[in-house]
Every structure is written in structure tokens, then in C-alpha cells.
Amino acid sequence: MAAPVDVHAEVLANTRLSADYNVLVLAAPAIAGTARAGQFVMIRTADGTDPLLRRPFSVFEVLRRADATPYAISILCKRVGVGTSRLFEAAAGDRLDCLGPLGKPFTTVGPPSEAWMVAGGVGLAPFATLADELRSAGTRIRLFYGGRSHTDLFYLEWFESRGVALELATEDGSRGSHGRVTVPLERALSAQPASAGLTLYACGPEPMLKAVADLARRYGRPSQLSTERIMGCGMGGCYSCVVRVRDDEGRAHFVRSCLNGPVFNGDDVVWE
Amino acid sequence: MKADLSVRIGSLVLKNPIIPASGCFGYGLEYAEVVDLASLGAIAVKGLFLTEREGHPPPRIVETPSGMLNAIGLQGIGVHRFVREKMPELRRLGAVVIVNICGSAISEYVELARILSDVEGVAALELNISCPNIKEGGIQFGCDLASTAAVVSAVRKVTRLPVIPKLTPNVTSVSSFAKAAEEAGADAVSLVNTFLAMAIDVETRRPRLSNVMGGLSGPAIRPIAVRMVYDCARAVRIPVIGMGGITSARDALEFMIAGATAVQVGTACFVDPFIWTKLLAGIEDYLERHGIERVADVVGTLQTDRA
Numbered sequence: 001m002a003a004p005v006d007v008h009a010e011v012l013a014n015t016r017l018s019a020d021y022n023v024l025v026l027a028a029p030a031i032a033g034t035a036r037a038g039q040f041v042m043i044r045t046a047d048g049t050d051p052l053l054r055r056p057f058s059v060f061e062v063l064r065r066a067d068a069t070p071y072a073i074s075i076l077c078k079r080v081g082v083g084t085s086r087l088f089e090a091a092a093g094d095r096l097d098c099l100g101p102l103g104k105p106f107t108t109v110g111p112p113s114e115a116w117m118v119a120g121g122v123g124l125a126p127f128a129t130l131a132d133e134l135r136s137a138g139t140r141i142r143l144f145y146g147g148r149s150h151t152d153l154f155y156l157e158w159f160e161s162r163g164v165a166l167e168l169a170t171e172d173g174s175r176g177s178h179g180r181v182t183v184p185l186e187r188a189l190s191a192q193p194a195s196a197g198l199t200l201y202a203c204g205p206e207p208m209l210k211a212v213a214d215l216a217r218r219y220g221r222p223s224q225l226s227t228e229r230i231m232g233c234g235m236g237g238c239y240s241c242v243v244r245v246r247d248d249e250g251r252a253h254f255v256r257s258c259l260n261g262p263v264f265n266g267d268d269v270v271w272e
Numbered sequence: 273m274k275a276d277l278s279v280r281i282g283s284l285v286l287k288n289p290i291i292p293a294s295g296c297f298g299y300g301l302e303y304a305e306v307v308d309l310a311s312l313g314a315i316a317v318k319g320l321f322l323t324e325r326e327g328h329p330p331p332r333i334v335e336t337p338s339g340m341l342n343a344i345g346l347q348g349i350g351v352h353r354f355v356r357e358k359m360p361e362l363r364r365l366g367a368v369v370i371v372n373i374c375g376s377a378i379s380e381y382v383e384l385a386r387i388l389s390d391v392e393g394v395a396a397l398e399l400n401i402s403c404p405n406i407k408e409g410g411i412q413f414g415c416d417l418a419s420t421a422a423v424v425s426a427v428r429k430v431t432r433l434p435v436i437p438k439l440t441p442n443v444t445s446v447s448s449f450a451k452a453a454e455e456a457g458a459d460a461v462s463l464v465n466t467f468l469a470m471a472i473d474v475e476t477r478r479p480r481l482s483n484v485m486g487g488l489s490g491p492a493i494r495p496i497a498v499r500m501v502y503d504c505a506r507a508v509r510i511p512v513i514g515m516g517g518i519t520s521a522r523d524a525l526e527f528m529i530a531g532a533t534a535v536q537v538g539t540a541c542f543v544d545p546f547i548w549t550k551l552l553a554g555i556e557d558y559l560e561r562h563g564i565e566r567v568a569d570v571v572g573t574l575q576t577d578r579a
Contacts, residue, residue, distance in 0.1 A: 003305040006546055044543065049338040049491045049519065053542060099545070232333050232340065233542035236302035239295075239318075239344045240333040254326055254347060259302065272329065 002034035002101065004235070009098045011090050012072055017154045020079040021122070022088050024096075025063065025072050031100045032070035035059045037108070037130035038226055038263040041075065041100030042234040045083040055083045056231045056258075058125035058203070059101060062132065073098075076154075078122040102234045103262050106130055106201055106224050110137040113197030117164075118144045118185055118212050120204025121152055126226050128155065130201060131164055142167060142188070146181025146208070150174040182211045189219045199224065200266070213266035223266030229257045244270040275559035276566040277552070279313070279533050281511050282434035282459030284396055286313035286368065286534060289567060290524070290551050293515050293538035294319055294372035294398060294438070295344070299358045301365075306545050310366030311552075313534055316462075317354070317362075319372040319400045322380055324350040334471050334480040339490030339517070340539060341469055343483035346374060346403060351384055355391050363393040372438065374400040378413075378426045389431040397433050399423060402440030402465035404487045414440040414465075420449050421456040428457035436513065439463040439504070441493075446500045447507035454508045462513035462536065463504060464497045490539040491517040498530050505531020505572055519543075521554020531572040 009026040016022045031041060042054035057075035064070050079088045090096065106126070109115055115134045117127050124145065134141050141162075146169040147153050153168060153175060160166060167184045168176025177184045181204075192198060202212040203226035216223035232238035235258065242254035243261060245268045252270040255261075277288035292300070294316035300309055309315060327347025334341050349357070351373075362369050371394050373384040381399060388394045401414035401423060413419040420437065427435050437453045439446055441464040450461045466487025471480040479485075497516025505512045514532030518524050519540040527535045541547050559567060 004545075006544070051335055052338055052340060052490055052539070053335055097544075230331050230333060232342075233545070235306075235542075235545050236298045237296055237545075238333065238342070238542050239298075239327065239347050240330070240342065242327070242330055242332070242347070 004100050004102050005030045006097060006099045007031060008095050011092050011094045011096060013092055014090050018151050021154060022077050022079075023060065023074050024077060024087060024090060025074045026096060026098055027072050028098055029071050031059075031098065032062045032073050035062055035073060035101035035129070036105035037133045038106035038126050039101040039103050040234070040262060041073070041098050042102065042231070043075070043087065044097035045086040051083045053232055054097070054099065054234065055087075056234055058226065059129050060125055061128040074128075076122060076125040099234065103258055104260065106226070106263050108133050108137055109139055109197070109199045111139055113199060114140045114142065116142045116144065116185070116188070116198060116200050118181060118200060118202040118204070118208070120146050120181060120208040121148070123202070123204030123208070123226075124154065126203055127201070128158065131159060131162055135162055141165070144169070144181050144185045144188075146170065146204075148172060180208070180211070182208065182215060185212070186215055189215060189221070194220065202226070202266070206271075209269075210271045213269060216266050224263050225266050225269060227257050227262050227264060227269075229262070231258055234258045244272065246270055275556055275564065276568075277555065279568050279571075281396065281436070281513065281534060284434050288313045288552060288555075289528065289534035290548060291316055291370065291513070291534055291536045292541055292548075293536035294370075294400070296538035296541055299354065299362070300367055300369070301358060301361055303545055304365055307548050309362070312367070312548060314368035314370050314395060316370040316372055316398055316536060317358070318348055319346050319374045319403065320348050320351045320354055320384065321346065321374050322351055322383060324348065324353070329482045331480065331482055334486070336469075336471055336488065337492060339488050339492030341471055341481060341486035341488050342466070343481045343486035345483065351387055355387070359391055359393055368395045369393055370396045370398050370436070372398040372400050374403065378423050381423050382426050382430055385427045385431045385433070389433055394433065396459075397427065397431060397435055398462060399427060399435065399437040402438050404440065404442060404466060404468040404485070411440055411442070414449065415443055417448060417452045421452045424453050424456035424458050434459040436460045436462050438465055440465045441496065441500055442468045447503040450504040450508045450512070454510050458510060460511040460513055460533070461504060461508065462515065464493070464500050464516045467493055467496070489517065491519055493517045494523060498526055501527055501532050502530040502574065521551050521558060524551055524555060525558055525570065528567070528570045529572070529574050531574070533568070533571050
């Protein structure tokens, strides 16, 4: 894995997707050139000391020039607190300190195996890069994507234009299946022949990750989960972002998601 | 001519006064890709018990204005794994390693000191008698003068390594603890560990840390830490290693002028893992601007009109 760099990155675009979601494009060739799907960056939201700590974001998309040279990354951002509100307000031309790429990426599968991505809300965050990596391997991709309402679902055309089959679900029934995204996921899993190779990739709220891990186990499929934790440093220094996992001998213990993750094998995670 | 950045902590000569603080730099190797560990004065590695510890459940940190609270609970791999798995690489990289040791009984500190005294590359022992996040050890020794003296003198008897108790600010008079440590044979003292503090989510009326309380660090504590370092440096003859909210060379120099021989930097390296070269360059620049040849000459040079 490439060593992380700290880039004073220019904001190339800030696109508001809805009242609380935006996509920031950051000029960061040194990060874009090495980042893999599932890795993340730590972004400083203020020049001073309040807020003090950086915020972690998955690399959403790696943007390339016409000659395929990577020049920027984008991040999908949900406005939650002070730090993310600053990012929501960022304007093109602003500069943000962006440290990365960090963490262990997804392991991609190639054909004939299929890749099924499962996203809940802002959990879509690592899946544009993953879709690009899978697509370049020629892997068939389905995206199961859930939100509270149709206004929580973004980038549908982007994924469709790349040949990703979409299965949508909303809790209010305003788009796709009515209810949680794991409902159409289970339906599809039960319809899939056991002999067909298939890997599940999931990112979203913890109950959704647990449900996906359970379904994967029940249907005998491998799963890779991108976990979200409060992170202080992203480098392994602070020990704040721990996830409980089982080791080879079956013992459960805390590991740092910034170093051992953020992507974990679904069978290894021990749910609290 | 380049200024002389070396400083002396007991028998230990550091090439410069900048030390990543224990608990904020893992075992050092986590940062080896972004900083040359040999370029630092020393590194203070994460606190070690004799055995592995799991630490507290998350959430383990929460941000506060210009600071953060942590209640990690000293998760760690234990001294034996550290010696086996981490020290060979730290030696190879040329790091000057200060090992922070923790125990729930004096006998554990003594055992840790015995084990580490024979390990090549261990340069000093920092006694963690000040972690506010664990019930059974650490701070119980740091909040009682007799216990502080007892743990320091017990460790002093079994090692030739410099012994540096790390003091808590959660007492009425830190300088009396520095004095007790000095009289018990400490080679230096380091301060301050974090301030016991808490934060509450008013919507849920629940504490924001799983452990309810945690330790406050970051720029928010710096003026209090500077005062405590100043008090201690005037109270003892042994070197004081100062820390608490340092984010720049200017902050580091503030501690040194107050009387710190060296400084540790913790929370700031979470924000900027590349901070070390900036700190060293800033100190060199300061020395050049003021025509000072040795950084040691800055130590304890506060000018006041009061005695």
C-alpha cells in the first residue's frame, strides 16, 4: 500500500445533492493515483483548533483526465455536525488538508463471480470506486441501495450508465421496495443458484451491516463490510476507532478499524 | 552554524527536545511511513502492562472546543509481545524508545522495569501513574504522595535506565508530586497527563464516552499545563518534560521557557502526522532569530518582574 500523503487540496466542485448531502471534488493527484476502493482520507475542516480533529471519508470516486491520469478524488458527505457542516459550505477554490489514502481496501472479485454492493444512505460512499474497479475486471455488479426516502438515493444514473443493476428500497416506499434494503437482497440471494460465485460488499448503518453479514452467512456467501467508526487520527495512533473481531483461534478482541479495516470480513466481526 | 538542539534527561542525551507522547503515537511503527523515527529526540510508546489489555468499548473519544476527551482504557499488547514484535523494528529504525509502563501494583511496575532494563534499545522508562481512564492502576499511584514515592523508589532500585514518572494534573499541587518523585530517585518528571473531564449528549442525557469520564487533551489545556510545568520546574532540580496541547514550535518553546527541558506532543499529531519536521524547523528558526546557539539555553528563561 502506498504511504499516505497530506495534500493541501483545492476544492474543484461542491455539488449539493439534497438538504444534507453533498459531493466534494478535491484536486489530489497524489492520493487519486494510489487510492483503492474502500480506502479513506482524513480531512481537516477548519484552519484553527475548533473543530480540532480531522474527519474520515471514504474515497467515493477517483476522477481521471481524458488520458486516464487520476487527478482528483470525490467524497460523499452527509451533514451531521460542525465539521461536516463546514464541508457542506466549502466553495470551489477553497483548500482543505486531506490525508490519505488510508486503511485496507476491498478485495475485488473477477468473473465469473458477481459482486453485489449493499449501501444504506451515506453508505454509498465507497462504492463508486469499487464499481469502477470491478467493472475494469469485467465483473457483473448489482447495487442494493436503501434510504429513508427517495431523496436519500443519489447517483443512480451514474451507476446505471456503468452497467450496474440497481435494486432500490426506501423505508417510506417512495422508490423501489417498501422497507429495508435487506429485503430485496434476501429475495435475490434466495433466487441465486448456490453454484454461482458471488461476493457481498456492504457499507451503511451498523444494523444493516449485521443483517448483511447474517444473510451472507446463511446463504454461504463471503461478505466484506466497510465499517464506520469515530476516528481521531486515521493512522493507528489514538486507538479510538476499534471494531471487535474474532481472530483465527476464535478469540474476540478490539482492533483498530483505521489499520485493520475499515473493510472487514463479515464473518470476523463480533457485533456488540 | 546550525543550532545545537540536543538536551539531556538524566544520563540520556536526546538529539532534540521533541518527543511524541505516549498513547498518541501507537508503538511508533504506525507512523514510520510518514516520519523518520530516528529524527525525533525520542518516542514515548503506548503504555504497557505486563499482559495484553482490551481497553474500553467505543465510543472512546469525543471532541470538545479545541480539545478532545479520551477513554481508551490503555488497550495494549503487553510487554512481552512489545519486546518480541515491536522492539526489533524500532531498533532497526534507530528510534530512541521511552517505554511507558503501567501497573495495578508496585510489583508490576518493578517486574516491567526488570524486563525492559535488559532490552537493547530501551532508553528510558516513563511510569504511568496518571492515566485517568482505568480504575485499577495508574492514577491511584499518582494522586497520593506516598504512593508516588513508593513506586518511583521501587523501580529505581531495579533499573539503571532513566526513570520518568508521568504526573497527573488532577491533584491540588503537582509540584509537591514532582518533589516527591525527585526525592524518591526519579531522573526526570513528565507532565501533564490528561485532565479528568466529561461530556454529555443533552438530547439523550447520556455520557458521550462509554466510560462516562475521560481525559481532556489538546490546545484547550495548554495554559494550565504551562503553569504546572512552570511550578514543577521551580520546585525540582531534575529535568521536567512538558506537554499539554502543543501544536506548534511556538507552543513547544513556551513550555521550554517555562522550564521544560524537552516536550511531548500528543493530540496535535492526530491532526497532523507530519508535524515533527515543522516543530523542529520552527525551533531552529527561533534560535537563529534570537541568536541562541543551544536550545538547552532556552530552558527556564522566563523573565518576570516577580520573584
